Amino acid sequence: MKAKARAHTNIALIKYWGKRNETLFLPMNSSLSITLDRFYTETSVSFDQEMTKDQFYLNGELATDQEQEKVSVFLSKIRRYTGVDSYARIESDNFVPTSAGFASSASGYAALTAAAVKATGIELSLKQLSMLARQGSGSATRSIYGGFVEWQKGQHEDGSDSFAVPILEQGEWDLRVLAVEVTTQAKKIFSREGMKRTVETSPFYSGWLETIERDLAALKQAIVMRNFTKLGETLEANALKMHATTLGATPPFMYWQSETFQVMEVIQELREDGIEAYFTIDAGPNVKVICEPRNESVIIDKLTQIDTVNHIYTCRVGPGITYLDR
Numbered sequence: 562m563k564a565k566a567r568a569h570t571n572i573a574l575i576k577y578w579g580k581r582n583e584t585l586f587l588p589m590n591s592s593l594s595i596t597l598d599r600f601y602t603e604t605s606v607s608f609d610q611e612m613t614k615d616q617f618y619l620n621g622e623l624a625t626d627q628e629q630e631k632v633s634v635f636l637s638k639i640r641r642y643t644g645v646d647s648y649a650r651i652e653s654d655n656f657v658p659t660s661a662g663f664a665s666s667a668s669g670y671a672a673l674t675a676a677a678v679k680a681t682g683i684e685l686s687l688k689q690l691s692m693l694a695r696q697g698s699g700s701a702t703r704s705i706y707g708g709f710v711e712w713q714k715g716q717h718e719d720g721s722d723s724f725a726v727p728i729l730e731q732g733e734w735d736l737r738v739l740a741v742e743v744t745t746q747a748k749k750i751f752s753r754e755g756m757k758r759t760v761e762t763s764p765f766y767s768g769w770l771e772t773i774e775r776d777l778a779a780l781k782q783a784i785v786m787r788n789f790t791k792l793g794e795t796l797e798a799n800a801l802k803m804h805a806t807t808l809g810a811t812p813p814f815m816y817w818q819s820e821t822f823q824v825m826e827v828i829q830e831l832r833e834d835g836i837e838a839y840f841t842i843d844a845g846p847n848v849k850v851i852c853e854p855r856n857e858s859v860i861i862d863k864l865t866q867i868d869t870v871n872h873i874y875t876c877r878v879g880p881g882i883t884y885l886d887r
């Protein structure tokens with residue numbers, strides 16, 4: 562009744578932005594991401610008949626009551642699905658620098674799902690794992706797989722067709738993702754709250770939904786053709802559109818800071834000089850730059866010259882979930 566798993570973070574090229582069902586984590590739109598090799602979470606789960614409640618240790622320490630509660634609620638969904646009724650000890654280690662602006666919830670809930678299900682002894686498909694991970698955190702749906710991954714929003718209101726599908730395996734297209742960490746005093750609006758406010762109040766949200774299928778189709782075609790220019794133009798435009806929806810919300814908010822703009826401008830300058838690089842931004846001020854391997858060092862050199870850039874993490878396309886010895 563014990564198992565350990567590793568799952569990697571991912572970066573969305575077509576963003577998940579908005580839920581149509583908050584309990585089942587059903588998204589308003591489909592999304593598409595690259596799983597990253599560099600950042601991951603390792604989690605072990607051990608079910609124990611003797612325990613009277615779940616115990617969650619994060620990075621070696623007993624987690625806060627709030628974190629315990631969240632994990633326990635999620636584990637109960639897995640208990641219901643698998644029919645296992647005992648509590649568990651959960652030990653999770655994050656190898657994700659939160660300062661780089663990668664949510665550890667994607668790798669965290671994907672690793673927890675894989676470890677917990679394996680510990681029950683029940684065999685589930687990756688598709689089933691993806692649907693379970695979704696109910697911990699939306700972006701975790703995609704982290705079950707490596708490579709390029711689509712999370713199909715599905716049509717059914719029971720969530721039975723909302724899961725991830727692998728588009729390209731790790732190794733089928735060698736791209737780089739540079740996570741550019743900027744100096745910041747961010748006041749954080751968590752993505753969960755930000756997307757909810759946007760869906761409920763932003764008049765621009767309908768525009769987001771209107772164009773998402775077109776963006777997704779263009780991006781998938783770019784992947785099939787290995788057309789980097791088309792991939793880059795599509796992903797950058799999609800990120801800008803997501804952020805535009807926040808400006809129309811009530812009250813309005815934005816994730817960008819002046820440091821964010823500096824990085825965006827440098828990427829545009831690089832393109833004017835014939836160096837292809839494109840950016841995407843999540844629910845925070847840091848920027849992720851997508852490029853081909855041959856341009857990686859010149860782009861890093863240029864970004865390093867910005868004095869508000871703290872650190873640049875270079876990521877490659879990463880693997881899906883793996884199981885580890887205890």
Ligand code: 2P0
Nearest residue numbers: 573576577698699700752753843844
């Ligand atoms: C994404 N984000 O596609 C989008 C783009 C942030 C911006 O998924 O509420 O932590 O747990 O489902 O997955 C971050 O949101 O939100 C996210 P929940 P999650 O990567």
